[in-house]
Amino acid sequence: MRFYYYIIAIIVLVIDFITKLVIKTQLNLGDEISVIGNFFLITSHRNRGAAFGILQDQRTFFIIITVIIVAGLIWYTQVMRKTGAHPRLLSGLGLVLGGAIGNFIDRARFGEVVDFFKFNFGSYGFPIFNIADSAIVIGVALILLDTLITTRQESKDAAKSEHKGMQENE
Template identity: 40%
Template sequence: MLKWLWLSALIVLLDQASKLAIDANMQLYQSIPLLPYFNLTYARNTGAAFSLLAHAGGWQRWLFAGLALGISSVIAVWLKRLQRHETLMAVSLSLILGGAIGNLIDRVAYGYVIDFLHVYYQDWHWPAFNVADSAICIGVGLMLLENLTSKAATHSKTDRIES
């Protein structure tokens, strides 16, 4: 199922191109309203998801880079071992892999991840995120869907056999 690596490469390309465009055309913390409840807001995240450990002093850069590298390696092996019919799992893993590599590049190159997608409602603000983060979330969602649908199909087959 390594044929799905093109999707990972596409995510990395879109992620890095969008981050470079934001960095070249916006000032840090600048916010541009695009739609109601959605802005482009340039931020830098030295931590993990939701800025976890963002103010830890710098050591977290290499911890998160190492975790991303390790997880990416596990995902690549997992992808390689998938069966031909496991298409949804291959897509989900490829999205997660592309997102992990996209953020890994930032972390190693800059020491932070560039975020710029900002969703809010009145005084409630979701932490800024990027294309890589989006790909990871969609990939995890598809993985959960795959897990739920395969379990439902297994239970359905078991019920028919027992009848």
């Protein structure tokens, strides 16, 4: 499939939209449902900022930045597709794109993002997040993994080429 990374982005958008809709319509703000004791809960939460709640109430800033990032992701994905990039990289870009657009829609429509996955590690509560956030994190991890693998392979290829050149000069 030629444009599977856009299908990945659309799947993320649909799942993100549906889960946020369920949270908004079935739970009141602050309601919690235990999934695994106090360790994992579904919590109706709103975030008017970014990760970890930073930059609260900076809606215009987030909208502008997200438009730039989405445009850059689409451009970069097309460039990478044409160069024959590994599906791992393109899948990562699709996940980040879908997640970015999912949270963008919330910010543009409501001025806040619906978050609902809550994990507690002892006395430390991890920031509450959603499907879009998860897709972004997994996508970035795939992009970093691809970069590491590609860089390592290029280093090996360069070393082989250098070694071969040295043997030919002897």
